[in-house]
Amino acid sequence: MAKRTGLLKELMYQASLRRWSRAARGADETDLVQLRAQRAKARRLRAHLNRLIHVAESRLALPMIGSTAFQKPFDADWDWRPELWRGPLPVPGMSSVANKSMLGHEVTLFHDCQRSELTLRQVRNMREADLAPFGLRLDVFNFDGSFLSLVVDLPEDAVRGLQKRHLVRVDTIVEMEKPLEVFARLNIKHGPNTEQIVRELPLGDEEVMVEFDLAYTKLNEKRVEKMWLDLIFEGPQMNQVTLRDLTFSRRPRAEL
Template sequence: MAGETHSMIDRLIQNGALRRWAKAARQADDADLPELRRQRATARRLKFHLDTLIHKAESRLALPMPGNQAFPRPHDADWAWRPELWCGPLPVPGLSSVESKSMLGTEATLFHDCAHSELTLRQLRNTREADLAAYGLRMDVFRFDGSYLSLAIDLPEEAAQGLRRKHLIRFDTIVEMEKPLEIFARLNIKHGPNTEQIVRELPLHEEDICVEFDLAYTKLNEKRVEKMWLDLIFEGPQMNQVILRDLTFSRRPRAEL
């Protein structure tokens, strides 16, 4: 109740100030010069704060909204998802000298076999007009003395529920790199004691990076599907910076022949 009262008082004060400045503007042609000079000085101070507020508001309101799950997906998709790292701010936004099996958030895990880690991971705010994801992931790799580097993304339980060999799993991403490298996407599906794996190379030369995994070519036991995850495997990552501006998944049934 007290909050509503303060809010009402604030609105009354603001409306009163707006009316006073509107009146001063209408009467500026006939106002006394000393009074007009005083009003001009006050208006300039007020304008500085208003311009600052407008600039910051337009900058923030132009950014992709946190939590946004909107992105292009096949019209017949029965499941679609953007991981948390690309949706909202994480409690711990970054890691340095990242050890193998370190997690950023609850869904992304970095794996490597470096004797000495010179790797950093950091969540960053997307600011480009074209970005739909609110956040991105930046990985900096300096000296790299290992033989492999991969980022694993755990897919939610919903992705595995009702999964069939007739399904296509689609993976879309936006990648920026300081210098060219090869990135492979490996989809892993655990079913009972076995794990199906499908590997695709990302077409980094294309503007829209998309790969599809066709489960028809697997030996998937549909009754025993437990979970899915995706590994992004980076080949020759040393002295490079890779930014994943967005990362999304969708699932759809293959068209019947």
């Protein structure tokens, strides 16, 4: 039934297209009364078509929801974009964010403010250059705490087969109202111990990449349990930070 309905709609569309094509070809010789009526119909039709084209071009230009496409090393054996940057969340944001508040299942905000003047929300990426469908915006007003960090929990796949010969790469696109120091700390729990590697994100660069070399850790490859990333913001008061994208990948270092 659905197939028959689709065929009928296509036939009606083709018939309408032929009718308007004939009208356009014969416009030079059409009776003026008939031409005036055709013009009125064409204008009404054009208004709907222009609206459709405008909305379609706007929506189709946006990054596709659920997209996992991003640039990664050709020899990566694992890659991932967290859910917040991939698809719409049931709760897209919160204000006066309390310590240890989660946005989605993978992102948690930590701080020690007595009075929270923080907002956290998911935003739709609209730029043509964006590959991630969504971004994360953090607004900080008065800040009376000593630390502010955003923690991203990585999935089990991230540590499956993880070895000291791996390089873990983080790519992000950062926008901020004014310069801000941001540090990325990779944490790997193995048994009772946790390895931590810290890198500072380059100031002034919108597209940022940092790599963590596990060769310089004391990682026990047989006891790796989980991995997470802290993004630590230094002096964040009266600032707005937008993470347009955040992706992870890992690759084995070339043998010497």
